[in-house]
Amino acid sequence: MASSNYMFDRELGSARAIINAYSNVPLTQQPQYNTYLGSYGMSSQLPYTTTFTNFNYLGYGTGSTESIESKKVLVDLQGQVRLLKKELENRDARVLELTSMKDAYKHVHFEPDRYGSTHDLRETTIKLAAKDDRINELKKENDLIIHANYQLRLRVHELESNVNSYDSVSNKSTLAISSIQKDAKEKQDQLLELEARVRTHMEEREASERKMDVLQKKLQELFAQLSVTLEHNYGQPSAASFETVMSRIADINAENILLKGKLVKIEDTNKLLEKEAQSNRATIQQMANQLQSHVHYNINHCLQNDTIKAERDAALHDKETVKTELETVKSRLDSIQKAWQNTRSELDQRENKYSSHELHMKQLENDAVYVKSCFNAFKQQIGQMLSDGYVKVEPKEEEIKQKIQLLMQSSRERGIIITNLENQKEQLTKQLQAQIDINVLENAFTSLSDEDYEVVMKHVRELLDLDPHQESSKHDPKIETMWAVVSAFNK
Known part of the structure; x- marks a missing residue:
């Protein structure tokens, strides 16, 4: 019984020492040669070749999927190793409880080495996580700087387009002002022509009125002459005086015919003059209406000219303000360019740091590959150590777990047997x-x-x-x- 417990403790101690030795290898250590320790402590060549991946400008390599898969496998293996370590710790505690009273002369202890190795593993994992966080922060800062430069370029393009639009608006306003001035000159010429035509019509009207006055005077003179010639006072010319005159001049047909012809001519001319006067009045009224409409149109044009002048002044003021803003924007752009150059230099420095971090990541990936190979060798050694003359354990995780579970089950059964024997011993002693x-x-x-x-x-x-x-x-x-x-x- 004591010999079997001693052999079992020896096997568990050797397995625990191997796990602590190969699971707590520092990841930052770069091996000089790709070697591993064999089962007898001698170094032998590893069955793999290290591969290097080409990285582009942004830091994304062609072998990213392989590195991600290797990292996942490494994380899984580390979790499995932790589980095995926890199981071994529980088993060690149980074995120590069972053998603390019997094995009083045991001087070999593996606890300090195990705690030291776990502490080193935690420190290396924390450093690796901190470096990953720093790389992610640098990438985010680079993206933010690129986005800020892009926004500044868009702002500069917008300001240039605004300046071009202000220039086009000022050119359009000058063209509109020149066209309106031409229209005003044409309307003024038309007004002058209308005024000349009105003056001519007024002169013609005055001439026709003068003719009417002259004819009226001639008629009065004719009645005066008739009264003188006929020796009868007819007074003012009227219908009765005409009847008396007609009755009186019946005797003198020759003279009357001549007078009739003259009167007919005078009446025709009078009618024509009246018609001309009416037509002149109508034309004068039309000209007055046209004159009023032209005056209103001229007033509206003057108001439009004033508004256009005010808009032009405002546009010129806006142009000056835009020029001042453009100068300020140019000065800001110069300062931004200087800042951009400074940020570009900082970015170059950060890219250099990033490249150094990439090299460090490559080293870490190579270390991960080395750890994977060491873990495979460790599994082979565990398989060799767990295999005996009856059962051969392959270097696979499931078979190793099954073998360890069998060992744990056998240890539990042995513990149950020990407790039963102890109870029987107590009863027998009683x-x-x-x-x-x-x-x-x-x-x-x-x-x-x-x-x-x-x-x-x-x-x-x-x-x-x-x-x-x-x-x-x-x-x-x-x-x-x-x-x-x-x-x-x-x-």
């Missing part, structure tokens, strides 16, 4: 002690009398701490020894 007590009492109390027997029984009760008036259970060991003593005396 029975042996009771038999020894009975034999001693039989040998000691055979020659006693009844009084001495009662005294001795009282003394036995006091020694066994039994209350004579207290009822105890039948399974109490003290009661059992007491009954054994009584049965011995009865015998």
